[in-house]
Amino acid sequence: MTHFRVLRSTQPASEQQRAEMLADPGFGRFFSDHMASATWTAEAGWHDLQVCAVKPYSLHPAASVLHYGQEIFEGLKATRHPDGSIWLFRPDLNARRFVNSARRLALPVLPEELFLDSLVELVRADQDWVPAYDGERSLYLRPYMFGSEAFLGVRPAQEVNYGVIASPAGSYFSSGVSGITLWVSENYARAGKGGTGEAKCGGNYASSLAAQVEAQQNGCEQVLYLSDDEDRYLEESGTMNLFLVTADGELVTPGLGTILEGVTRDSLLDLAAEHDLKPVERQVALADLRAGCEDGTITELFASGTAAVITPITGFKGAGYAHTVGDGQPGRLTLAIRKHLLDIQFGRVSDTHNWLYPVVS
Ligand SMILES: Cc1ncc(COP(=O)(O)O)c(C=O)c1O
Numbered sequence: 001m002t003h004f005r006v007l008r009s010t011q012p013a014s015e016q017q018r019a020e021m022l023a024d025p026g027f028g029r030f031f032s033d034h035m036a037s038a039t040w041t042a043e044a045g046w047h048d049l050q051v052c053a054v055k056p057y058s059l060h061p062a063a064s065v066l067h068y069g070q071e072i073f074e075g076l077k078a079t080r081h082p083d084g085s086i087w088l089f090r091p092d093l094n095a096r097r098f099v100n101s102a103r104r105l106a107l108p109v110l111p112e113e114l115f116l117d118s119l120v121e122l123v124r125a126d127q128d129w130v131p132a133y134d135g136e137r138s139l140y141l142r143p144y145m146f147g148s149e150a151f152l153g154v155r156p157a158q159e160v161n162y163g164v165i166a167s168p169a170g171s172y173f174s175s176g177v178s179g180i181t182l183w184v185s186e187n188y189a190r191a192g193k194g195g196t197g198e199a200k201c202g203g204n205y206a207s208s209l210a211a212q213v214e215a216q217q218n219g220c221e222q223v224l225y226l227s228d229d230e231d232r233y234l235e236e237s238g239t240m241n242l243f244l245v246t247a248d249g250e251l252v253t254p255g256l257g258t259i260l261e262g263v264t265r266d267s268l269l270d271l272a273a274e275h276d277l278k279p280v281e282r283q284v285a286l287a288d289l290r291a292g293c294e295d296g297t298i299t300e301l302f303a304s305g306t307a308a309v310i311t312p313i314t315g316f317k318g319a320g321y322a323h324t325v326g327d328g329q330p331g332r333l334t335l336a337i338r339k340h341l342l343d344i345q346f347g348r349v350s351d352t353h354n355w356l357y358p359v360v361s
Pocket of ligand 1: 241263264306
């Protein structure tokens with residue numbers, strides 16, 4: 001039974017408009033016809049659960065999100081398989097992370113069942129917006145929640161909005177998978193112990209923008225964040241988790257605590273053994289990364305996340321130094337693991353891990 005009432009848009013995009021958007025969607029530029037929405041108040045709990053036409057919000061200027069940034073979000077994709085069916089990838093992990101983020105930001109918990117239901121009903125309503133199978137394009141889903149109460153005191157909002165919007169997403173690497181270079185940020189930290197590093201909250205991304213600009217000014221695509229310990233351990237990249245491959249067959253990623261627990265990260269740790277790699281979660285000091293890339297004990301470096309699945313990292317630099325990883329090309333294992341995960345997500349190999357969640361059969 002669904003909890004979300006579906007009120008179909010009376011002004012959906014025409015077939016031709018939709019076809020034009022789906023032909024070259026890029027990322028985050030176009031939006032489907034519908035959204036899911038729900039309201040929470042301290043007195044009534046969750047109510048007004050619906051899928052309706054995408055519409056703007058009317059917010060009081062004192063709404064808490066505008067002043068104190070009480071906001072969280074998620075990101076995941078719906079993909080179409082060769083037989084036309086539509087699937088989500090491990091949405092239960094996004095639901096759980098959304099609960100954890102809500103707790104950290106003192107927002108109300110949206111039960112996992114309602115989270116999943118909102119995704120399924122929205123994707124069913126907008127199934128024509130899931131691009132035809134090509135093994136690359138998808139419909140990106142963006143659930144979010146924010147404090148909307150009009151009140152200037154600093155305390156958890158007593159009125160909160162939940163929503164999901166959908167945006168067709170194109171191939172991340174339209175001209176073949178290429179590597180990126182990371183800028184090691186010494187000036188900006190992303191998180192500290194006890195902070196919000198583990199939560200997917202808007203404020204983390206607002207505070208990352210200055211570091212991102214600095215990376216670009218130094219000719220790099222993304223930031224590599226370090227912990228604030230004296231040893232400066234690797235944390236994560238701008239919107240991706242980090243992995244390295246060692247010459248003796250380990251797939252190493254920094255442990256949890258102040259980083260986002262990526263769904264892709266978790267999946268890659270599970271797939272490692274199928275590539276004869278030993279999955280390891282441990283701290284890696286910047287000095288060890290630099291030394292390992294120079295003496296060849298670290299052979300590959302990559303970042304993982306929903307948007308690009310896996311992005312090879314072919315080099316990194318910081319104030320006064322630059323390193324190439326391996327031979328400066330995307331690594332062999334990096335590309336093999338990337339293909340493996342995409343094969344699962346697009347239904348080209350059997351889903352032995354039970355990661356796929358059916359939406360339209
Ligand atoms: C800061 C950060 N780290 C890691 C990730 C990767 O997480 P996932 O694999 O769930 O997309 C993301 C993207 O959501 C992110 O924003």
